[in-house]
Amino acid sequence: IRQADTMKSLRLLLAALAVVTAVLADHHEEKPESHDDIIDKLVERTNKITSNVFHIESLLDDRLDEKRIRRAGSLVARVEALEEDSCEDHDHQCGGDDPQCISELFVCDGHKDCRNGEDEKDCTLPTKAGDKFVGDVVYDHCTKRRPDHITLVVESVSTAAFFTPIVDLHVHVEIESETDEDESEVSLPSDAIYSFADHELTVHAPEDDGLGLVGNFDGHNFDRFVGHIVHTISNQPCAEFIFHRK
């Protein structure tokens, strides 16, 4: 009990002290402040508000973050790829809230064909000279060398000014392979085309075995594509590699 009493009086004392300090502080405030003090306070408040604004801005940026939108876009693209095609072959879906099918030949030709203008929106080429993509094997039933990795190097890019839906590329397909006897390395030059309509990169067969490479970007993430080795004539895939930009 004694102890409790002491505690009580101690608290009372503290409270009294606080009141006195407050009064003193008040008293102090009544004195005219120096100009510097006023300015300092203003600066301090401005800083606080600025920091709050920046905080809100960064929260907003998080929502508008391009990477986040791209990631979500890739997911949407994967779901859409699972769905049945909403347009016929050789057609492109304008998408958005206003579905419309237009010809692939009209995508990125400098002429707005979709009602929502989607066909002329994303027309910057995702691959430029010097770009390098390394592909890891998924399965392989047909290549001569059965490599674990294939590297695709973009040597040059050219677009005909009067017909822009298709871009011509010159590429090198680099393959390192190991057999029991030896290691070999080849760099096969070839021509390729990139089509904006389906984000598809088609590499013509670099050798006379008629095996070409068809790479499909998802249209949002241009650092990765799924590449199929196909028989040029039948268009049948016989090997798959997942490519990543280096």
Add this chain to the structure above:
Amino acid sequence: MKIVLVLLALVAAAMADHHCGTLAGLKVKSEWGRAYGSGHDREAFAQAIWRATFAQAPESRDLFKRVHGEDTSHPEFIAHAERVLGGLDIAINTLDQPETLKEELDHLQHQHEGRKIPDNYFDAFKTSILHVVAAKLGRCWDREAWDHCIEHIEKGIQGH
């Protein structure tokens, strides 16, 4: 002797390469079948060719005032574009029947004479066809064969 033979072979190859022979004609005919398509695919194919032509030679639009060349999406121009491809279709499909082809080319020449069409417009049109066909067919098509056979057809229409 060997060198002469090799040279002769090269000359023969070069000559074969520079005209629209029977094989080249058959190739173009079959590839055209795939590229030409049907329905609204065909409409787009025709329009793409004309857009690319006008992009190369903007002044050539003036020749098409009567069919609304100022707007390639105008129904009258679309009709015109399809008519042109219709003529080209007959020509390409008769590449393996020289006499019939001659008749068709003479007919087309008659339709074009007096319109004062400069040669470079024909070049632009051929270039457009080659590019749009490449876009449409992707892999399997023989650029050389197309180049020579379209040239052959255009020469027939130009009359020189």
